[in-house]
Amino acid sequence: MPALDRAEAKRQLDASLGITTYVAPATPMKVGLTTTIGTDTTAGTAVIGGSYSDQNLGPAAAVVGSPTTASNAATISFTGMPDTTSNSVKAVEIKDNAGRRWGYGALTTARTTASGDTLSFAASALVFSQQ
Amino acid sequence: MTLIRTCISCTQTDDHPKDIVDHGTFMVVWHLDCHVIATGCPSCKILLAAADGAKGDELRVHLVSLPPLVLDEHGEEVS
Numbered sequence: 001m002p003a004l005d006r007a008e009a010k011r012q013l014d015a016s017l018g019i020t021t022y023v024a025p026a027t028p029m030k031v032g033l034t035t036t037i038g039t040d041t042t043a044g045t046a047v048i049g050g051s052y053s054d055q056n057l058g059p060a061a062a063v064v065g066s067p068t069t070a071s072n073a074a075t076i077s078f079t080g081m082p083d084t085t086s087n088s089v090k091a092v093e094i095k096d097n098a099g100r101r102w103g104y105g106a107l108t109t110a111r112t113t114a115s116g117d118t119l120s121f122a123a124s125a126l127v128f129s130q131q
Numbered sequence: 132m133t134l135i136r137t138c139i140s141c142t143q144t145d146d147h148p149k150d151i152v153d154h155g156t157f158m159v160v161w162h163l164d165c166h167v168i169a170t171g172c173p174s175c176k177i178l179l180a181a182a183d184g185a186k187g188d189e190l191r192v193h194l195v196s197l198p199p200l201v202l203d204e205h206g207e208e209v210s
Contacts, residue, residue: 053199077174116148116191
């Protein structure tokens with residue numbers, strides 16, 4: 001699902017070609033919810049309100065395949081969601097613990113929450129792939 | 132607007148706070164207490180621990196007044 005942020009793509013490409021040393025992200029990696037879908041260079045609009053906060057991604061190691069994929073190892077729960085009936089949750093943003101953007105991705109289906117709901121993603125619901 | 136959803140466990144349809152679980156291609160909706168009973172959901176358990184039996188609107192007010200909750204991969208609260 002997610003696409004890499006353009007700056008992260010450069011970091012990975014340069015490192016894998018031996019041009020520079022990859023600066024590892026500050027862990028834990030974080031996942032945030034957005035009401036707009038980001039682009040390769042710009043983050044989506046973050047959900048605000050309630051007692052919402054970004055959560056730990058908890059990724060499992062990648063599985064080689066076509067494409068090679070990685071996903072969240074366990075359920076991720078966003079508690080205390082605000083009312084999103086007029087502006088549904090459409091995408092996620094992935095970043096490191098210092099706020100360095102890794103990538104973004106649209107949800108298969110936008111989700112709507114009432115105030116006080118929890119929005120959870122079951123293990124393996126968020127899938128990241130690379131050829 | 133209040134969202135009316137049906138809990139997959141007790142099959143009751145109401146506007147009480149729910150745990151909406153996205154499985155990628157489909158979603159499942161639970162009352163928080165039903166989710167604890169059926170699966171032991173750790174986040175619902177934490178949310179209800181200090182709710183003192185509140186339901187519906189009373190529970191909603193409690194939930195949105197809580198400080199932001201960050202959970203680890205085991206569903207335990209990160210301090």
